[in-house]
Amino acid sequence: MRDRGILFILPLLAFVAAFIIVPICGAFWNSAFQDIGYLQTRFVGLGNYRQALSDPAFRQSLKFTIIFIAVSVPLELALGLAFALILDLDLPFRGALRACVLLPWAIPTAISARVWELIYGYGYGLANALWTGLGCGGPVNWLGTPWRAFGSLVAAEAWKTTPFVTIILLAGLSAIPRDLYSQAKVDRANSLQIFWRITLPLLRPAMLVALLFRTIDALRVFDVIYVLTHGGPGGSTTSLSLYAYKYFLNGDFGYGSAISVALFLVAFAFSLAYVRLAGYCRALA
Amino acid sequence: MMASFCLFPWLYMLLVSLNDRPDFLGTQGSIGLSGGHYLAVLTERSLHFLDYLRNSAIVALSSAALGTVIAALAAFAVTRLDLPGKAAVLFFVLAASMFPQISLTGYLFRLMTRLGWINTYQGLLFPYVAWTLPLSLWLLVSCFSQIPKELDKAALVDGCTSWQVLWRVLLPVARPGIFAAFLLSFIAAFNEFLFALMLTTDHGARTVPVGIALFQGLHGEMPWGDIMAASIVATAPIAAIVALFQRHIVAGLTGGAVKG
Amino acid sequence: MMVRIDNLSKRFFSLRGEVAALRGLSLDIHDKEFFVLLGPSGCGKSTLLNLIAGLDSPTGGQIWFDDAVMADADRGVCLSPRKRNVAMVFQSYALYPHLSVFDNIAFPLSIAGMRKDEIAEAVREATDMLELADLLAAKPAELSGGQRQRVAIARALVRKPSVFLLDEPLSNLDAQLRASMRTELKSLQRRLGITTIYVTHDQVEAMSLGDRVAVLHDGRLEQTGSPQELYHRPANAFVGTFIGSPPMNLFEASWREADGRPHVEIMNMRLEIPLHLGQRLRALKGASFLLGMRPENIHAHFSTSSPLGLMATVRSAERLGRETLLHLARGEHRLTALTSAGDFTEGAEISVEFDWDHAHFLARSER
Known part of the structure; x- marks a missing residue:
């Protein structure tokens, strides 16, 4: 059992290096060039980044991405917590219920986004059927204005990703010893107090994990936007991923790489910050 | 209520796919059930839906299988063998799983173009394996480290080589975890969108999510019935997997994430 | 093999x-x-x-x-x-x-x-x-x-x-x-x-x-x-x-010969010991050593005065069934004795006697 570790881990390292690390480095490299399909490739140093900083479309997509995270992640956490608390109860058909909750997570985002597209569809979609059916007014173009499109995206995204949060928090809940609840009841805490003073604090590590994974995931949001709004209307819902993608699609690899590197750096900073935060919490506990 | 929140889009999908007209809600009435959309999707060759399905199945299954094997070997090395810098490897792989896909696609697109792998199975397979490895590794490391070390010792004393320890003891004991890793990688690869969008060009290798996302009508109007029928067919296996193996999936998700 | x-x-x-x-x-x-x-x-x-x-x-x-x-x-x-x-x-x-x-x-x-x-x-x-x-x-x-x-x-x-x-x-x-x-x-x-x-x-x-x-x-x-x-x-x-349960008593001890007879000093008391043990004590180089006595080799008596003059107070008595384990105190020193005899009440003053044939003279360990 000696000295053989390297041999067993080599395939993994090779794959990760070849298809994750090298491409990242490649993106860094490419971002230093003006590299557009039909033009001569030219070294520009930080020129692409400078261009991005002064590019209003880039700032718009940065702003969108940040607001998208700020709105959708807390919403998902709140919904996920509610679901987890329900699933933690001793309900009949718990297994079936859990399978239902998992379904949105398991279905390809592109496909569920197609369903949302239909739901939001003008005139005949489910959303408008409910809207008019409930007497709220005439049919609405749910993807037509920047704010409506934003709200529709957040709803679709929250539907898709709440299950993940639920499962993580459910695991956190089931790790809380039941004796603590009994002890709290003996100490005459009411159920609201139990929730605030016991459940929530003990759930904090799981919340943090869910927050970390969801934030990093929301940072790179692409599929749902690509299908639902394609970044519109007027570029108002273009996420950073989609923005970079559009440049790649047009053969502008230099600028696209610069944006994707910027996104990578933000994601990396987030993950480092969270890892530090997690360590800090553990040190407190 | 919770269940209906999770299920309603899917039920709606089912309803539309079975309907003659997508606008049946607007017209307040006649719900004419028919299987016509399914027939179209499954038989109309020009829609290429079956091609997409086949591509997805091949790529997702093979990348999940390959990725799980590689991750199992690596997890064995991390938990059982002498390996300098174990913590660094784990951290590095975790960090790799957080990289935005878009940061990779630019370079990957050019790499695959140079290799002539655009619109091929291997062009998707290799990035998918790399992409699903971090999660599988974390899951299997936490799974393997729960197996008591005394079991290895017993196997060694019973005459096993270290390879036999892995093959005859650890792998069988870790079977639930390995299965979970396989399922999660399969679902991740089946659902993947951005790589597939960038690295495929047509039904030769295009996968179901991209196929459905780019599904356009031949005559201007969106063929919603067909799209939803295709979506049902594509998601039915996933739904079945979730229903059958939800325990494994939940264990996998929490094992990979919480322990990390 | x-x-x-x-x-x-x-x-x-x-x-x-x-x-x-x-x-x-x-x-x-x-x-x-x-x-x-x-x-x-x-x-x-x-x-x-x-x-x-x-x-x-x-x-x-x-x-x-x-x-x-x-x-x-x-x-x-x-x-x-x-x-x-x-x-x-x-x-x-x-x-x-x-x-x-x-x-x-x-x-x-x-x-x-x-x-x-x-x-x-x-x-x-x-x-x-x-x-x-x-x-x-x-x-x-x-x-x-x-x-x-x-x-x-x-x-x-x-x-x-x-x-x-x-x-x-x-x-x-x-x-x-x-x-x-x-x-x-x-x-x-x-x-x-x-x-x-x-x-x-x-x-x-x-x-x-x-x-x-x-x-x-x-x-x-x-x-x-x-x-x-x-x-x-x-x-x-x-x-x-x-080895042995309850464990052996250990006393810091030193020995000397007075009037041609070997004496051991423990717990601020000088006790005379049988002549033949002097040989074994001489073998231990240096005057100070550890004296080991198993509880079963320490005998407890009710009498208020002991011929050897070793008195102790009963701190507690642990009844083990056939025998009773006595936790004794003498000043700041503690010792235990195993006895089959009847009721020793807490706080009682009793006399104890060492069975010197079962005494262990142990070198101080280096650690």
């Missing part, structure tokens, strides 16, 4: 630096012997067992099975467990959870590539011996602790090992089962005549099972000998207090 351990040492390297688990230990274990390694946790006994099994390699010294070298740190030789023909039983039993009882026991044989019918025959023999015949199809999770223990032993014995190693095999069982497994193990070992090395921290187990017992402490060998030798002639204070 004879096992010889020669100047064996094992150092572990961890983040906190180097830790020595064994510091140059030598032992000879005879053929067909039931040999027990006894010591508190962290004394290195499990490390030693792992080294004998080949699960770990020594950083110094050698291990021999008869005339064959199993490990030699200087020459970089270390045979893997599969080349040593050892069998091992673990504290957690380490049964393979995915295999049935039959397959668990057959496992070492099938690894060795034995034929199916030979395997079946060998397994049947082992399971008959350990009364497991009814459980062959069960999975380990379905078994009780005692049954798992038997399966682990059967798996170890089925391929007729040259050395049989047991690492605290009984500590997960309840007290009653432990006692009956003890007798069973001993008679099994006698019948099969396999050299057996047994690790435990439980001195009762060590005394009842071992032909010889080695006491380990802090990576060093304190004493090797038969249970009787260890009990009656402990080599030092550690062995004296570790």
Whole structure:
């Protein structure tokens, strides 16, 4: 059992290096060039980044991405917590219920986004059927204005990703010893107090994990936007991923790489910050 | 209520796919059930839906299988063998799983173009394996480290080589975890969108999510019935997997994430 | 099979630096012997067992099975467990959870590539011996602790090992089962005549099972000998207090000769001791030493005055059934005495008498 570790881990390292690390480095490299399909490739140093900083479309997509995270992640956490608390109860058909909750997570985002597209569809979609059916007014173009499109995206995204949060928090809940609840009841805490003073604090590590994974995931949001709004209307819902993608699609690899590197750096900073935060919490506990 | 929140889009999908007209809600009435959309999707060759399905199945299954094997070997090395810098490897792989896909696609697109792998199975397979490895590794490391070390010792004393320890003891004991890793990688690869969008060009290798996302009508109007029928067919296996193996999936998700 | 351990040492390297688990230990274990390694946790006994099994390699010294070298740190030789023909039983039993009882026991044989019918025959023999015949199809999770223990032993014995190693095999069982497994193990070992090395921290187990017992402490060998030798002639204070329950009393003592008679001074009292003990005291160089007295060799009397003048106060009396353990105080000193005599009430002043024939004069240990 000696000295053989390297041999067993080599395939993994090779794959990760070849298809994750090298491409990242490649993106860094490419971002230093003006590299557009039909033009001569030219070294520009930080020129692409400078261009991005002064590019209003880039700032718009940065702003969108940040607001998208700020709105959708807390919403998902709140919904996920509610679901987890329900699933933690001793309900009949718990297994079936859990399978239902998992379904949105398991279905390809592109496909569920197609369903949302239909739901939001003008005139005949489910959303408008409910809207008019409930007497709220005439049919609405749910993807037509920047704010409506934003709200529709957040709803679709929250539907898709709440299950993940639920499962993580459910695991956190089931790790809380039941004796603590009994002890709290003996100490005459009411159920609201139990929730605030016991459940929530003990759930904090799981919340943090869910927050970390969801934030990093929301940072790179692409599929749902690509299908639902394609970044519109007027570029108002273009996420950073989609923005970079559009440049790649047009053969502008230099600028696209610069944006994707910027996104990578933000994601990396987030993950480092969270890892530090997690360590800090553990040190407190 | 919770269940209906999770299920309603899917039920709606089912309803539309079975309907003659997508606008049946607007017209307040006649719900004419028919299987016509399914027939179209499954038989109309020009829609290429079956091609997409086949591509997805091949790529997702093979990348999940390959990725799980590689991750199992690596997890064995991390938990059982002498390996300098174990913590660094784990951290590095975790960090790799957080990289935005878009940061990779630019370079990957050019790499695959140079290799002539655009619109091929291997062009998707290799990035998918790399992409699903971090999660599988974390899951299997936490799974393997729960197996008591005394079991290895017993196997060694019973005459096993270290390879036999892995093959005859650890792998069988870790079977639930390995299965979970396989399922999660399969679902991740089946659902993947951005790589597939960038690295495929047509039904030769295009996968179901991209196929459905780019599904356009031949005559201007969106063929919603067909799209939803295709979506049902594509998601039915996933739904079945979730229903059958939800325990494994939940264990996998929490094992990979919480322990990390 | 004879096992010889020669100047064996094992150092572990961890983040906190180097830790020595064994510091140059030598032992000879005879053929067909039931040999027990006894010591508190962290004394290195499990490390030693792992080294004998080949699960770990020594950083110094050698291990021999008869005339064959199993490990030699200087020459970089270390045979893997599969080349040593050892069998091992673990504290957690380490049964393979995915295999049935039959397959668990057959496992070492099938690894060795034995034929199916030979395997079946060998397994049947082992399971008959350990009364497991009814459980062959069960999975380990379905078994009780005692049954798992038997399966682990059967798996170890089925391929007729040259050395049989047991690492605290009984500590997960309840007290009653432990006692009956003890007798069973001993008679099994006698019948099969396999050299057996047994690790435990439980001195009762060590005394009842071992032909010889080695006491380990802090990576060093304190004493090797038969249970009787260890009990009656402990080599030092550690062995004296570790073996025997309730533990031996230890007193800081010094001795001198006055009027041609030997005296011992303990607890600020000078006591005259029998003449013949003077010889033994003279052998201890230096005037100060440790006096060891087992509680059963300290006799308690109700009388208010003692001929030897050693008085003590009863702090508490622990009734153990046949006997009573008295916790006594004399000034700031504490001692215990075992007595079969009646009711000693707390706070009573009593006189105590030492049975000097069972006194242990122990050199102060260097550590």
